[in-house]
């Protein structure tokens with residue numbers, strides 16, 4: 001690839017390719033024709049070649065491998081690697097996942113190279129130049145963006161929006177790109193730790209009663225524990241209840257908590273922030289109770305009641321008799 | 322130690338908000354407050370200063386924002402920040418994270434702190450990008466999405482927890498100077514006393530234009546990463562089937578739906 005085309009940055013952690021990498025291949029289809037059809041996927045890893053086959057999905061023209069000097073993701077190494085890739089390959093559009101790793105280096109690349117840039121985009125298309133859509137005012141509105149005067153635009157794409165292309169479905173050749181990364185690391189890895197281990201496994205529950213900041217006070221929690229028990233549900237929560245120390249990590253649903261797929265997810269007083277939806281949007285049936293008719297949770301719910309959760313909770317207790 | 326804490330006055334839309342002709346939001350429906358993430362990052366700076374190691378340090382709160390953003394700075398001063406800086410120019414209206422970071426970089430360079438704190442994200446723009454873009458401009462070492470930190474003075478290194486997806490945490494070490502983006506839950510942000518709220522008005526709060534920090538609208542405009550064409554009300558797909566009626570009727574329907582779905 002040279003001058004133009006789409007460059008996708010794949011993501012791996014602890015030896016596993018992350019799903020978002022293949023979602024980006026689908027996102028690239030939306031703009032590939034506009035930028036001349038070439039789609040390259042870059043992998044940065046200590047053993048980058050091990051992912052070359054998997055990321056070479058149908059629609060990918062070439063796989064680029066960059067060998068990292070560190071075993072794990074390191075923000076400054078990745079920053080330099082992506083800068084090097086952009087300087088050499090001169091893509092018109094670069095797509096990365098809007099993931100935690102990306103948060104640590106992708107905006108720095110955009111800043112340093114003076115690129116067009118938008119984070120957490122939910123749609124991309126081409127109209128004489130790249131266009132993108134992202135949330136505004138906490139996803140209550142959408143903003144449509146363009147990138148005037150930029151020869152390269154870097155976008156981080158919200159995970160879970162595009163369907164993942166089947167891994168290894170293409171026949172793209174791999175090419176190693178040599179970028180000198182020695183001495184670029186500025187943090188030292190100590191260890192990984194799992195903080196969400198606890199007494200219950202909410203990922204196994206068929207029916208989750210999930211409560212959010214709308215419950216207002218720690219003292220209200222026993223009431224919902226009681227309701228969950230009466231209803232035969234497992235109690236789960238949104239992040240603020242864990243942050244406040246009211247409930248253990250193991251009960252948290254969302255990007256930094258657990259991904260759940262129960263038959264029924266009943267959400268009381270949860271607004272539906274993107275990181276919460278990331279953990280529950282594929283539940284079979286979602287029922288949401290919220291006083292705010294514009295709450296984003298109603299965008300994924302199958303059934304919604306614009307109502308006071310305490311009043312509904314009281315009536316549920318009564319109905320369950 | 323010297324700390325710069327970047328804070329934002331965020332907008333939330335109330336339940337009956339309306340879009341103006343031409344794409345903006347009618348300001349009658351906007352409520353302003355200090356970004357939730359920034360309350361945690363301010364607390365992190367204050368706590369570190371009060372711990373033996375950071376003793377005697379200075380905490381400077383910085384914002385890029387209009388007049389109403391002074392409320393955010395006053396909130397920081399009331400909680401214990403020593404000084405505050407606000408930068409504004411009309412050309413920054415609707416500025417994207419790269420443009421904001423470019424302005425913040427000019428301020429941080431002048432302050433030359435040991436540690437810069439940002440929030441992981443702002444609740445209105447939700448870009449999660451400003452802090453890391455700022456680190457890029459400053460060529461400063463950084464860790465994003467920090468949920469715990471401890472400072473070792475002899476080696477002047479921080480050991481921090483970097484929160485990943487799905488309950489995983491990576492522990493990393495980083496030397497100073499550094500920039501951290503702080504995640505909610507890392508600490509318990511303090512409240513300001515009434516007395517402190519009154520005294521906050523006595524503390525230094527300066528307002529700069531772009532030229533005061535060595536920039537001009539042209540330079541910031543070039544830094545901007547994107548241009549907003551328009552704001553839209555999202556399409557909600559098929560949308561939720563509405564359960565209406567009294568709370569009792571809503572509850573009865575919920576019980577019915579649950580029983581039906583759980584027995585299938």
Ligand SMILES: Cc1cc2nc3c(=O)[nH]c(=O)nc-3n(C[C@H](O)[C@H](O)[C@H](O)COP(=O)(O)OP(=O)(O)OC[C@H]3O[C@@H](n4cnc5c(N)ncnc54)[C@H](O)[C@@H]3O)c2cc1C
Nearest residue numbers: 212213214238239254255256257269270271273275291309
């Ligand atoms: C990197 C990162 C990772 C994150 N990971 C997660 C995660 O894993 N899980 C998670 O949940 N969040 C996560 N978050 C936080 C997320 O951005 C939101 O802040 C959080 O989900 C908000 O929780 P909430 O909906 O309970 O609170 P809020 O957004 O404050 O919403 C409360 C809702 O309750 C409604 N309400 C209030 N009173 C009532 C009433 N009486 N009756 C009915 N409704 C009422 C309000 O209208 C509002 O919609 C993460 C954020 C970041 C940056």
Ligand SMILES: Nc1ncnc2c1ncn2[C@@H]1O[C@H](COP(=O)(O)O)[C@@H](O)[C@H]1O
Nearest residue numbers: 327328385439440442443448449450451
């Ligand atoms: N206008 C601003 N002024 C000062 N700091 C800001 C501003 N906008 C964003 N920030 C900082 O960047 C963080 C992330 O915001 P964002 O990139 O908008 O999601 C915030 O928590 C602040 O620390």
